[in-house]
Amino acid sequence: MNFKLTVSQITRTAGGFTRAFGDMVYGASVYEIVRGLHKERSHLEHLFILIVFGDIVGIPVLPPYYTLRLLPYVVPNINGWKRSLLRERDLTDLCDQEIT
């Protein structure tokens, strides 16, 4: 019984090491690329909301009828989009930073 438990503990520890090693390799190799892709997607998401729902920040956009169908899907992103669109920008924006 004890022996079996030890084996399962060893297996778990080995699994943890493998995962940690995998994460390390991932972090050292493609992490930056994936982050860049997500960031690019988020920029496009903001552009999309601007094109479809510009009215919310006072930019007249047509046509409105079918845009309502899309509204439920952007509800969680609207505040982030407005922050990103309306925040002040300065020279430090030229550097890579996390604020969106």
Next chain:
Amino acid sequence: MSMREVFDQNPNRRYIMYGGKGGLGKTTFSAATAYWLAKQGFKVLVFSVDPQASLSDIFKRDIFGKGPVEIMPNLFAQEIDADQRIREYQDEIRQKIRDMYGMTEIPEEIENYIQSVAAEPAMEESAIFDEVVDIVGSNEYDYYIYDLVPLGHALYYLSMASVYDQWIDKITGLRTEMEEYSKVANVMQRDKETEEDQILKELQFIKHRINVSSGILTDKLKTAFFFVVTPEEMIILDTKKASDLFAKFDVPLAGYIVNRVIPAELSGENIPAYLVNRMEMQTTYLKEIDEVFAGQVLARVPEFERDITGLPMIERVANEMFGGKK
């Protein structure tokens, strides 16, 4: 060729439309065509796409916002209540937001947006345009007769379809690009499951609806578009311009119907100079209509002694258009 021959020779043309300037008789001819087809044994729906619809007046029945109403056996009429449609649409969106995010109250900003959209100038037309997709999509009738809006508005409908189409294409392109970024990121992260982009799905749904509606307007096999014209100089000029514009949008023109022709029999009677002058003027312009729209004039409908309301009068118009009972 006569109106009857046009219908007999093209049984696949199930969508019938009358176009022309305001007040020339589009609603009258829509109702008369519906009446005639119903009498031939076809199940017909005549519906109005005009926010200021007058089918209720011509049939002497209040049908506004009541869905398809049976006027007589085989003949149904419908007037779309655009405001009601917009209200239902807004409620549907509110409910979807509540369901998706478990909200009891819609955030103020979102609610304001939903309400402000209803006040947009093109909202009524768009709502009707959208409901037409449901009406013709039901496939319950042999014939669908559109009681169209006056010329300018009808062109607006056509151009609206192409504007919508371009808008959808543009934002679908953007959405597809976003999807690609997500896919690549998922592959790199070894995530097997990619979340389906609901917005892209909605866009494809909207595009389908727009294509159904505009596709019918330009389908040469299934649609017949008739112009209503009266023997007056300005009307002839405007109709010529409009028919050229409609041709540019690929609307299949089936022919012209001349309305309000003063009966020639009157000339033998003792009539006042006023009427004699009107008749001479009409003779000149009827000749011009035959020249300008050579070979495409399908019927001449006389001016009646009273307005066209109620089924007996509609029957008289139908007999003039289609040449009596078969």
